[in-house]
Amino acid sequence: MAFNMKSTSAGMLALSAMHLIPSVLAAESSFNKQSGAEVCSSDTPLSCSSSTIEPSCCFNSPGGSFLQTQFWDYDPSTGPTDSWTIHGLWPDNCDGTYEEFCDSSREYSNITAIIEESGNTELLTYMNKYWKDYSGDDESFWEHEWNKHGTCINTIEPSCYTDYKSQEEVVDYLQKTVDLFKTLDTYQALAAADITPSESATYTLDEIHSALSDIHDGFAPYVACDGDNLNEVWYFYYVRGNLITGEFDPAEKLTQSNCPETGIKYLPKSG
Numbered sequence: 205m206a207f208n209m210k211s212t213s214a215g216m217l218a219l220s221a222m223h224l225i226p227s228v229l230a231a232e233s234s235f236n237k238q239s240g241a242e243v244c245s246s247d248t249p250l251s252c253s254s255s256t257i258e259p260s261c262c263f264n265s266p267g268g269s270f271l272q273t274q275f276w277d278y279d280p281s282t283g284p285t286d287s288w289t290i291h292g293l294w295p296d297n298c299d300g301t302y303e304e305f306c307d308s309s310r311e312y313s314n315i316t317a318i319i320e321e322s323g324n325t326e327l328l329t330y331m332n333k334y335w336k337d338y339s340g341d342d343e344s345f346w347e348h349e350w351n352k353h354g355t356c357i358n359t360i361e362p363s364c365y366t367d368y369k370s371q372e373e374v375v376d377y378l379q380k381t382v383d384l385f386k387t388l389d390t391y392q393a394l395a396a397a398d399i400t401p402s403e404s405a406t407y408t409l410d411e412i413h414s415a416l417s418d419i420h421d422g423f424a425p426y427v428a429c430d431g432d433n434l435n436e437v438w439y440f441y442y443v444r445g446n447l448i449t450g451e452f453d454p455a456e457k458l459t460q461s462n463c464p465e466t467g468i469k470y471l472p473k474s475g
């Protein structure tokens with residue numbers, strides 16, 4: 205009886221070991237995509253919900269308002285003609301002001317190499333297509349975004365990681381920016397409201413706000429114009445918990461548009 209039980213459990217062990225092999229391999233091949241960032245309890249307060257809570261790996265502060273920002277680069281044009289492109293992910297203080305270049309020891313001039321070393325080729329491919337610099341130097345643009353904004357996010361400091369690997373937080377930050385961008389298809393949201401690129405058509409600010417609030421839980425993002433021409437959008441969020449493992453809640457914009465109320469043009473990308 206005891207022998208049988210033993211052999212059964214040994215057999216089960218062997219079976220589960222066999223099952224384990226493929227999943228171990230799978231885990232290893234995607235190992236670099238798994239974040240070691242702090243996992244916080246789900247009742248962690250939302251960023252900006254209180255000015256008395258101390259900054260921690262589970263509470264973004266003082267930069268508790270996060271902006272996923274995008275460009276419509278029509279001249280010179282960048283990126284696909286039927287998509288906006290990524291500007292960045294910025295931590296703002298809860299009042300529209302912000303800190304910048306917060307940690308010179310974590311400023312990098314080798315973002316491409318950092319992503320390559322992480323093994324996340326999918327991220328790099330996506331960035332090469334959608335995270336474009338208008339003057340053609342994507343690497344410098346990514347460096348600027350990380351060095352200026354990424355270094356100011358307190359919840360992705362190395363001390364917030366288990367088994368921290370050098371520059372891990374840089375890849376996490378870029379991936380989070382891309383992941384948010386993928387949920388915010390500005391081009392499609394405008395097109396769904398018949399707001400499409402045109403040399404001659406004009407749109408009102410209300411029409412644009414309304415179309416974009418449809419993909420942001422009813423909150424209109426900040427939209428910016430160059431003269432009369434629509435060229436940028438900022439979607440505001442608060443975060444519950446850690447930037448990488450936490451939850452993003454769409455939020456009211458903290459900045460008013462500089463576009464005119466009427467007569468806004470949405471020019472086609474010139475190619």
Ligand SMILES: *[C@@H]1O[C@H](CO)[C@@H](O)[C@H](O)[C@H]1NC(C)=O
Nearest residue numbers: 312313314317318319321370
């Ligand atoms: C990137 O640059 C940093 C700082 O100079 C260096 O420590 C790191 O090894 C570099 N990473 C790669 C993948 O070259």
